[in-house]
Structures are given as structure tokens and as C-alpha cells.
Amino acid sequence: MESTRRSVAEAAGLVWHAGRVRAAGLILLTLVQSGLPVTVAWLTKFVIDALVARAPLSELIVPLVSLVAVGVAVAALPQVALYLGNEMGRQVSLHALDRLYVAMERFVGLAPFETPAFLDRLRLAAQGGSMARSLVTSAFELARTALTLAGFVASVVLISPAMAGVVLVAGIPALIAQVALARRRARMIWDIAPVQRRELFYTHLLGSVAAAKEVRLFGLGPFLRRRMLNERGISQDAERAMDRRDLSVQSGLELLGALIAGGGLVWAVIAAGAGTLTVGDVSMFIAAVAGLQGGLAGLVNGIARTHQQLLLFSHYADIVHSPPDLPLAAEPAPAGPLRTGVELRDVWFRYADDLPWVLRGVTLTIPYGQALAVVGLNGAGKSTLAKLLCRFYDPVQGSIHWDGVDLRDLDPADLRARLGAVFQDHMTYDFSARDNIAVGDLSAIDDLDRIRTAAVNAGVDEAISELPDGYDTALTRMFVLSLKPAKRPPTGVTLSGGQWQRVALARAFLRDHADFMILDEPSSGLDPAAEHDVHLRMRRYRADRTSLLISHRLNAVRAADVIAVLEDGVVAELGGHDELMAADGLYAHMFRLQASGYHHPPPLPTLDLDPGT
Numbered sequence: 001m002e003s004t005r006r007s008v009a010e011a012a013g014l015v016w017h018a019g020r021v022r023a024a025g026l027i028l029l030t031l032v033q034s035g036l037p038v039t040v041a042w043l044t045k046f047v048i049d050a051l052v053a054r055a056p057l058s059e060l061i062v063p064l065v066s067l068v069a070v071g072v073a074v075a076a077l078p079q080v081a082l083y084l085g086n087e088m089g090r091q092v093s094l095h096a097l098d099r100l101y102v103a104m105e106r107f108v109g110l111a112p113f114e115t116p117a118f119l120d121r122l123r124l125a126a127q128g129g130s131m132a133r134s135l136v137t138s139a140f141e142l143a144r145t146a147l148t149l150a151g152f153v154a155s156v157v158l159i160s161p162a163m164a165g166v167v168l169v170a171g172i173p174a175l176i177a178q179v180a181l182a183r184r185r186a187r188m189i190w191d192i193a194p195v196q197r198r199e200l201f202y203t204h205l206l207g208s209v210a211a212a213k214e215v216r217l218f219g220l221g222p223f224l225r226r227r228m229l230n231e232r233g234i235s236q237d238a239e240r241a242m243d244r245r246d247l248s249v250q251s252g253l254e255l256l257g258a259l260i261a262g263g264g265l266v267w268a269v270i271a272a273g274a275g276t277l278t279v280g281d282v283s284m285f286i287a288a289v290a291g292l293q294g295g296l297a298g299l300v301n302g303i304a305r306t307h308q309q310l311l312l313f314s315h316y317a318d319i320v321h322s323p324p325d326l327p328l329a330a331e332p333a334p335a336g337p338l339r340t341g342v343e344l345r346d347v348w349f350r351y352a353d354d355l356p357w358v359l360r361g362v363t364l365t366i367p368y369g370q371a372l373a374v375v376g377l378n379g380a381g382k383s384t385l386a387k388l389l390c391r392f393y394d395p396v397q398g399s400i401h402w403d404g405v406d407l408r409d410l411d412p413a414d415l416r417a418r419l420g421a422v423f424q425d426h427m428t429y430d431f432s433a434r435d436n437i438a439v440g441d442l443s444a445i446d447d448l449d450r451i452r453t454a455a456v457n458a459g460v461d462e463a464i465s466e467l468p469d470g471y472d473t474a475l476t477r478m479f480v481l482s483l484k485p486a487k488r489p490p491t492g493v494t495l496s497g498g499q500w501q502r503v504a505l506a507r508a509f510l511r512d513h514a515d516f517m518i519l520d521e522p523s524s525g526l527d528p529a530a531e532h533d534v535h536l537r538m539r540r541y542r543a544d545r546t547s548l549l550i551s552h553r554l555n556a557v558r559a560a561d562v563i564a565v566l567e568d569g570v571v572a573e574l575g576g577h578d579e580l581m582a583a584d585g586l587y588a589h590m591f592r593l594q595a596s597g598y599h600h601p602p603p604l605p606t607l608d609l610d611p612g613t
């Protein structure tokens with residue numbers, strides 16, 4: 001109930017925002033339109049009664065001219081109402097979309113985007129947002145039907161109150177049945193949402209260029225197609241069951257309506273034969289009962305449809321009104337330029353209550369101006385640490401401090417404005433080269449000099465300059481980004497993995513004002529010469545900057561001020577390269593293994609392939 005109230009308020013707010021004048025015009029049109037069918041029925045009755053009574057032609061002129069005028073209105077007004085309704089719908093859906101994605105920006109962390117129920121709701125919310133348009137149209141149609149119905153009820157009551165009562169009472173079960181059906185349908189849509197999202201996933205794989213190589217190489221087409229069709233089959237089964245239920249209920253209701261109308265007709269004809277009703281009354285009665293039944297059916301369907309749309313729209317309202325995913329300080333402390341350093345105090349973290357701990361009490365300090373390298377085996381929690389430093393998640397226990405202030409007391413946007421980062425799984429945007437770098441700091445989007453400097457520092461300027469349109473070349477083969485009719489059709493290009501990595505690095509370099517730099521495997525895709533080159537550049541860039549470097553290339557981290565080895569969720573070793581080599585622990589072991597691999601390959605490990613073990 002509360003959610004329906006909120007959805008109604010939200011929809012009304014959207015209509016209000018879409019334009020009060022337009023809304024008022026639509027309401028006026030609705031009122032006028034709703035009165036037209038009853039007016040036609042009454043005018044027809046007057047004309048028939050006058051004809052039967054052989055009244056002079058002069059008495060027929062007014063009702064006839066009125067009938068013609070009303071006929072014109074009946075023909076023209078729906079078109080005007082349709083245009084106004086569509087225009088209002090367009091404005092409403094634009095505003096709804098904007099509100100939805102503004103609300104999404106409140107989710108400052110990553111956890112919602114890793115929660116299937118949230119993703120299902122988000123998809124329905126996006127549909128609900130565009131449904132705002134049909135919701136508004138349905139609501140106006142509902143109001144029109146209700147008013148028309150009121151006119152017909154009054155007309156039938158004038159001729160036969162008993163008949164009006166029968167028709168109205170017959171409408172009650174229809175209303176209950178339709179609302180129940182609408183609820184069921186909304187529930188079914190929610191139930192099949194995960195199935196439809198999986199189907200979308202398979203569809204995407206079948207058409208995505210990223211998956212195309214493996215799909216072809218491994219012959220995954222039929223396998224993915226079967227899975228896609230299987231998901232479609234599951235949702236179609238649910239829809240079919242719903243349609244069958246609809247069919248049986250609707251046919252029952254139609255039959256009931258036909259029986260009542262037939263009974264009423266027999267009664268009216270007998271009454272006219274007995275002289276209690278005039279011929280005009282019979283025509284009026286037939287029109288009124290048909291109008292009443294049609295209106296009632298329209299009303300019931302309209303209520304059910306609007307109810308169902310409101311239930312779906314409630315997903316939109318839920319997202320728009322949901323609180324931020326991470327607790328935000330009511331009065332956040334300013335995230336000033338880093339002065340003393342970043343500190344992790346006994347940080348415990350796991351991605352969900354039912355998942356194992358990733359960090360089990362990590363205490364680390366990254367003093368201002370120093371570079372800390374974090375190394376460890378796959379899955380040790382290095383990237384998790386980097387994400388916690390950006391406050392994409394909060395520690396489950398313990399805290400992280402920026403110059404002594406808990407990250408939870410800072411505004412996340414303020415904090416992130418002070419960070420620069422290259423992630424292991426950096427994005428490749430289907431944008432131009434210029435925009436691909438500018439996303440690192442959008443204030444530079446029109447400043448090609450700044451973008452070029454960042455690209456030069458990342459060692460990718462030459463590669464970009466040689467592209468057909470230089471920095472304006474689209475780094476995509478999926479979209480046409482610009483339409484310049486005078487020029488040859490623009491052809492996008494894709495960069496190599498290492499070049500993309502340098503573009504990601506250029507994004508970070510563009511934030512040359514950043515106080516704290518996080519580099520998570522920034523050189524993993526580079527050839528040895530490029531890697532050497534990038535590390536020299538990064539070292540130069542990192543000098544007198546506070547930074548966290550994560551890398552499996554131990555040669556690249558040996559110059560860091562301090563190296564932390566993560567193992568079993570804790571810092572197992574901490575110190576400079578020489579110190580850790582002397583300690584002869586995991587770091588020394590990994591370093592020697594890597595170094596020896598360059599001179600002579602390490603012996604292959606013996607694998608126990610006994611399936612019983």
C-alpha cells in the first residue's frame with residue numbers, strides 16, 4: 001500500500017514536472033471527451049422520439065446540428081488528445097530517465113552492482129521509467145472512462161434503476177478478478193526478471209565482439225543459442241500460463257456481460273410493447289447498457305492495467321528513493337591535500353557475509369610522498385585493498401584513514417577527486433582517442449594540449465597521432481562517432497592491448513593534481529621494452545607523490561620505498577627490497593623464481609593427476 005502510494009506520488013510528480021499547462025489541457029480534453037458518448041445517446045433518443053411523434057422538422061434542427069457537432073468532436077478530439085498525451089509522455093519519460101540515473105549516482109559503492117536482485121530491479125526500474133509514459137496515458141484514459149461511465153449510469157438509472165443495479169453489481173466480480181490478474185502478472189514479470197536477464201546475457205555474448213573469438217574458436221554458438229532459447233522458453237511458459245488464466249477469466253466475464261445485456265434488451269422490448277417505454281427510450285436504453293457495460297469493462301481493465309503498471313513502476317520508485325549503499329556522513333569532513341599519509345588500521349573485509357574473509361586484519365601505512373608496493377599470490381586480496389582505498393566498499397571491521405580522517409567521514413566524490421588510479425580491468429570506451437583519455441579528468445576534454453601531454457607521458461602519443469583522424473579517431477569498430485558528409489566515411493580503429501593499457505595510464509597522468517595514485521597492474525600487457533619504459537615514466541611521475549603499486553612483476557616494484565607481501569589476508573612481510581631478500585621469505589622466493597625464469601626455465605612442478613585424490 002505504502003509502495004503504491006509512493007508510486008502514485010512519484011508519477012504525479014513526473015506529470016507535474018512535465019508541464020502544468022499541458023496537463024491542464026489534457027484534463028480539460030478528458031472531461032469533454034468523457035461527456036461525448038452520453039450526449040450522442042441522448043441526442044439520438046430525442047431525434048427518434050421526435051420522428052416517432054411526427055414532430056415538425058424545425059424541432060429536429062437543434063438536436064441534428066448538435067449531433068453533427070458532437071460527431072465532429074468525437075472524430076477530432078481523440079487525435080488532439082493522443083498528440084497531447086504522447087507529448088506529455090515524452091516529457092515524463094525524459095524526466096523519469098534523468099531522475100533514475102541521478103539516483104544511480106547515489107550508489108557510491110560497487111556492491112549493488114554485484115547483487116543480482118538489485119540488477120533485476122534496476123532493469124525493471126529502467127522499464128518502469130519508460131512505462132511512466134503509458135502510466136500517465138492509462139491514468140487519463142481511466143479518468144475518461146470513469147466519467148463516461150458515470151453519465152451512462154445516470155442515464156440507465158433514469159430509465160430503469162433495477163437494470164442499472166444489475167449491471168453495476170455484475171461489474172464487481174469483474175473488478176476483483178481483473179485486479180487479481182494484474183497483481184499476478186506483475187508478480188510473474190518480477191519472477192521472470194532473472195531469467196530474462198540471463199537471456200539478455202546469452203544474446204549479448206552471441207553478438208559481442210569481445211566474445212566473438214572464443215565463441216568461434218570453441219564453437220560455442222549452438223551451446224549459447226540453446227541456453228538462450230532455454231531461458232526464453234522458461235519465460236514464455238510463465239507468460240503462457242498467465243495468458244491462459246487471463247483467457248478463462250475474461251471469457252467468463254464476457255459471457256456474464258452478454259447474458260445481462262440480452263436480458264435487458266428482452267425486458268426493454270416487452271416494456272416498449274406494453275407502452276411503458278418509448279421507442280427512443282429503447283434506443284437510449286440499448287445505447288446506455290452497451291455504454292455502461294463497455295465503460296465498466298474499460299474501467300475494470302483500466303484499473304487493472306494501471307494497477308499493474310503501478311506495481312512495475314514501484315521498482316522505479318524504489319530505486320529513485322533508495323538510500324545510498326554506503327553510509328554517508330551528514331557533514332563530511334573536507335578531503336584536503338594529503339599531508340601525512342594514508343593508513344589502514346586492522347582492516348577486515350569480505351565481499352558478503354557468506355563469503356570467506358579476504359583481508360583479516362591488515363595494518364599498513366603509506367606515508368606522504370612514498371611509494372608502497374603490494375605483492376602476493378593470485379587472490380591474495382591486492383585489488384581488494386585498492387578498491388577499499390577508493391571506498392568502493394567499507395571495511396567490515398577496522399578503518400582506513402586519509403590524514404587521520406576515517407574515509408567514512410569524507411564525501412566519496414571529494415576523496416575520489418584526490419585519487420588517480422589505473423585498474424587491472426580498466427575500461428576501453430567506444431569513444432574517440434581524445435575522449436578516452438579525457439575521461440580521466442573531464443575538465444580537460446577541450447584542452448588537447450593537456451590530453452597530449454598525458455599521452456606523451458604514457459608513451460602513446462605517437463600511436464594516436466598516426467591514426468587516420470589523430471586524437472579524433474574513434475577507438476571503436478562498433479559505432480560511427482561522427483558524421484562528416486564531406487569526408488570519407490569515418491572508420492574506427494581498435495588499439496592493441498598494450499596501447500589500451502597506455503591510454504588507461506594516460507587517464508591517470510591527466511590527473512596530475514591527484515594526491516594519491518593507485519596503480520593496479522599497470523604494465524601487465526606490455527612487451528618488455530614497453531614495460532621498462534612505462535615503469536621509468538611511472539617512477540618519474542610517482543617521485544614525491546604518494547602511491548600504491550600492485551604488480552606481479554617484482555622487478556618493477558623493487559624500487560618502491562616499502563614492499564608489503566599479502567598472504568592469507570594479512571601483511572606477512574614488510575620492508576625494502578634488500579630487507580625482504582635478506583629475510584628470505586615469500587617475497588625472496590617469488591623474486592628468485594621470477595629472476596631464474598629469465599635465465600633458465602624453472603623445473604616443471606610435478607602434478608599428482610590421480611583422480612582419486
Ligand SMILES: Nc1ncnc2c1ncn2[C@@H]1O[C@H](COP(=O)(O)OP(=O)(O)OP(=O)(O)O)[C@@H](O)[C@H]1O
Pocket residue numbers: 114351355358376377378379380381382383384385424
Ligand atoms: N567482487 C567480488 N565479489 C566476491 N568476491 C570477490 C570479488 N572480487 C574479488 N573477490 C575474491 O576476493 C579474493 C581476492 O581477490 P583480489 O582480486 O583482491 O585478489 P588479487 O590479489 O588482486 O589477485 P590477482 O593477483 O589475481 O589480481 C579472491 O578470492 C576473489 O575471488
